[in-house]
């Protein structure tokens with residue numbers, strides 16, 4: 599069931615996920631009528647709106663429309679200006695130490711920036727950021743990922759986080775701490791619980807689908823939604839993912855389609871990366887518990903001997919799962 603709508607306020611609205619805005623894309627503000635119709639659609643469907651901003655000030659009438667309804671703001675970091683956004687996106691590693699306190703913060707990092715992620719910045723985020731989401735961008739082709747290095751860096755970060763927990767702090771880093779608290783899938787939901795309204799007044803499965811192909815729309819603000827084969831976006835119809843317990847995995851349908859040509863079939867690399875995170879979270883939970891009582895209501899994460907659930911497919915078929 600739909601619960602959220604993402605409204606991109608401009609063609610250059612910041613990415614907050616794996617996809618990147620094409621370099622040639624010029625600014626194009628959403629039409630005020632389309633914005634109002636999108637808000638009306640959200641009200642009728644009872645959807646929470648997430649507005650995604652470009653790096654310039656919007657016209658007053660757009661701001662008035664936005665402020666006419668409860669919503670979440672996702673804004674790019676554009677310097678040292680005080681910002682009241684709910685989510686701040688850093689599209690590269692900040693060159694200066696963070697000056698202010700930040701709410702949910704997204705670091706969009708290239709694989710190399712991730713591998714080079716420095717301890718001084720980690721210490722900054724422990725102090726200044728309520729929650730950090732690390733998202734890897736420019737993973738094209740994903741096969742180029744060095745998953746061994748990814749694993750090594752996860753372990754290094756896990757040591758930093760363990761130390762913070764020993765110091766009495768509780769940092770939230772999506773790729774390492776989310777899985778400790780989850781008992782079921784907590785994935786992106788594009789096309790199932792979430793849709794996107796683009797600046798051209800059309801709906802898309804998610805922003806990445808819009809930027810990849812503007813003809814890939816699933817309706818518009820006037821005619822309404824028209825999602826073909828919507829069941830394919832649901833976890834129940836994802837044969838590998840529904841047998842998986844890497845609950846923190848983004849399960850990115852856009853990456854799925856790019857890599858396997860099927861929105862409900864992940865690539866091996868996406869699964870391995872998510873399982874390395876899962877397994878490092880498992881070790882982190884065990885290690886934190888060596889220092890004291892920690893979330894006693896949560897069971898340890900079980901040990902598994904695979905990094906891609908696809909390997910178990912014959913077992914599910916035998917057990918008719």
Ligand code: SF4
Pocket residue numbers: 838839840842843844847848849850864865868869870872873907
């Ligand atoms: S790790 Fe693979 S199987 Fe598991 S949820 Fe993620 S994409 Fe799906």
